[in-house]
Amino acid sequence: MQLYNSLTHKKAPFVTHTPGRVEMYTCGPTVYHFAHIGNLRSYIMEDVLEKFLRYEGYDVNRVMNITDVGHLASDADTGEDKMLKGARREHKTVMEIAQFYTDAFFEDCRRLNIKTPDVVQPATGCIDEYIKIVSGLLEKGYAYQAGGNVYFDSAKLQKYYVFNDHNEEDLAVGVREGVEEDSNKRNKNDFVLWFTKSKFEDQALKWDSPWGVGYPGWHIECSGISLKYNGEYLDLHCGGVDNAFPHHTNEIAQSESYIGHPWCHQWFHVHHLNTTSGKMSKSKGEFLTVSLLEEKGYDPLSYRFFCLQSHYRKALVFSWENLDNAQGAYQKLIARIAALQEDGSTVDETVRQEYRQKFLAQVGNDLNTSMGITLLYDVLKAKTSDATKLAILEDFDGVLSLSLLEKAAAQRAKAAAAKAAAQTSGGYTVTGEGDAAIDAQVLARGEAKKAKNFAEADRIRDELKAQGIEIADVPGGAVWKRV
Ligand code: AMP
Ligand code: ZN
Numbered sequence: 001m002q003l004y005n006s007l008t009h010k011k012a013p014f015v016t017h018t019p020g021r022v023e024m025y026t027c028g029p030t031v032y033h034f035a036h037i038g039n040l041r042s043y044i045m046e047d048v049l050e051k052f053l054r055y056e057g058y059d060v061n062r063v064m065n066i067t068d069v070g071h072l073a074s075d076a077d078t079g080e081d082k083m084l085k086g087a088r089r090e091h092k093t094v095m096e097i098a099q100f101y102t103d104a105f106f107e108d109c110r111r112l113n114i115k116t117p118d119v120v121q122p123a124t125g126c127i128d129e130y131i132k133i134v135s136g137l138l139e140k141g142y143a144y145q146a147g148g149n150v151y152f153d154s155a156k157l158q159k160y161y162v163f164n165d166h167n168e169e170d171l172a173v174g175v176r177e178g179v180e181e182d183s184n185k186r187n188k189n190d191f192v193l194w195f196t197k198s199k200f201e202d203q204a205l206k207w208d209s210p211w212g213v214g215y216p217g218w219h220i221e222c223s224g225i226s227l228k229y230n231g232e233y234l235d236l237h238c239g240g241v242d243n244a245f246p247h248h249t250n251e252i253a254q255s256e257s258y259i260g261h262p263w264c265h266q267w268f269h270v271h272h273l274n275t276t277s278g279k280m281s282k283s284k285g286e287f288l289t290v291s292l293l294e295e296k297g298y299d300p301l302s303y304r305f306f307c308l309q310s311h312y313r314k315a316l317v318f319s320w321e322n323l324d325n326a327q328g329a330y331q332k333l334i335a336r337i338a339a340l341q342e343d344g345s346t347v348d349e350t351v352r353q354e355y356r357q358k359f360l361a362q363v364g365n366d367l368n369t370s371m372g373i374t375l376l377y378d379v380l381k382a383k384t385s386d387a388t389k390l391a392i393l394e395d396f397d398g399v400l401s402l403s404l405l406e407k408a409a410a411q412r413a414k415a416a417a418a419k420a421a422a423q424t425s426g427g428y429t430v431t432g433e434g435d436a437a438i439d440a441q442v443l444a445r446g447e448a449k450k451a452k453n454f455a456e457a458d459r460i461r462d463e464l465k466a467q468g469i470e471i472a473d474v475p476g477g478a479v480w481k482r483v
Helices: 037-055 082-090 094-111 127-139 168-176 218-230 241-259 290-295 300-308 320-338 349-363 369-381 386-400 404-423 436-450 454-466
Strands: 002-005 010-013 021-026 059-066 119-122 143-146 149-152 191-195 236-240 267-270 273-275 429-431 469-474 477-482
Touching: 002 267, 021 037, 021 218, 037 059, 037 094, 037 236, 037 267, 037 273, 037 290, 037 300, 037 349, 037 386, 059 094, 059 218, 082 094, 094 290, 119 218, 127 143, 127 149, 127 191, 127 218, 127 241, 149 241, 191 218, 191 241, 218 241, 236 241, 241 267, 290 300, 300 320, 300 369, 320 369, 320 404, 349 369, 349 386, 369 386, 386 404, 404 436, 429 436, 436 454, 436 469, 436 477, 454 469
Parallel strands: 021 059, 021 236, 059 119, 236 267, 429 477
Antiparallel strands: 002 010, 143 149, 149 191, 469 477
């Protein structure tokens, strides 16, 4: 595939260190609160990327951390510890908070059809790994101790701003948020590898280390976990665009200094989901969750569909109106698939291969998921058998994960069940679009008519009309449809 690489700022053919095998790393969630749907936009797009690479035939080893220690409010080592903040807010221990929100995260992923990575590693489970790397960096002269902490010495690098699109002004963010600068740092870009002199005396999780009892910095966890489970040659590193600086910049600095050669050659950054008033952010506390979408009657997969309709390198604006449109389009798509006949006829393999090639070329152009959606409609319009269409849709859905065939089958079953239920009511048959509540109303109208209660029959007809439902009388019953 062709993939944009944020390190080179170019789209280029995707390549791997070992032919046929992808070592892939994803920055996981900081589990001090629920994931908001912005976070989940990143995980949805990374999920499609992983599945697309598998569709291309790669063997993928995908690793993800769970940040349960060390992430401070400012991504640059200042501010409050996010986990402590969460624990205090809920009067629980840090580990309780971590477990609860890790489970909640995977439950959200399940509802959004996001596959669990091959390796999921909580940061607190790899302390020895970080100690090994920090010791190595001290030995090689890339790190120093000051005020009890261990810092990475960015002055030892020839180039620190590897992503090229950040400058010193970005570092002033912490200052703008009213957070003090750390006077132990020799250079502005230095960052903490290991904290011992934390200003947070109540830091709950601490471990013994050669530099005293303390805890790891946030950045070292991703280097440590990736080096342990992906090895020294990483093919693809993913995260939201806010991770590029300072988090990924620091990961590269410490990993390459430690291993002594280039580390990860392709970087994939998903742009933000914004609200109409700006970036959706967990720390601001104003965010939307998958559960909230469900409470409001949305299918989580409508949100996945919404995300896939736009390109991952463009900011996406969330509004209820946009989600309504996506949900409407998704439901219509399912209804069209439900109308295909599973007649057991043979699949035309030539057509299937032709569409497979189209999908590979079009979605493979920098993960153009909206082209993937467009291709679904092309398949529905294609001049081929329904069995072939269903087989192609199933192939594509292995990557897009919109549960297309399952939802269509469920809709067909619901319609069949509703029809069967209606047929048993006094010989009056209601045929509709598989909604038992509407069937019951249409049935009630039929009974009212039979009893010559035309006012009631008209009332029901008008009520349904107001909901966009049209009833047609047919011999022995009625047929309704949404218009
Ligand atoms: P966190 O749990 O804060 O560590 O973030 C988890 C992931 O979500 C990271 O990859 C972030 O870069 C990403 N992320 C944070 N905010 C947004 C947003 N508004 N839209 C898309 N991705 C985001
Ligand atoms: Zn990370």
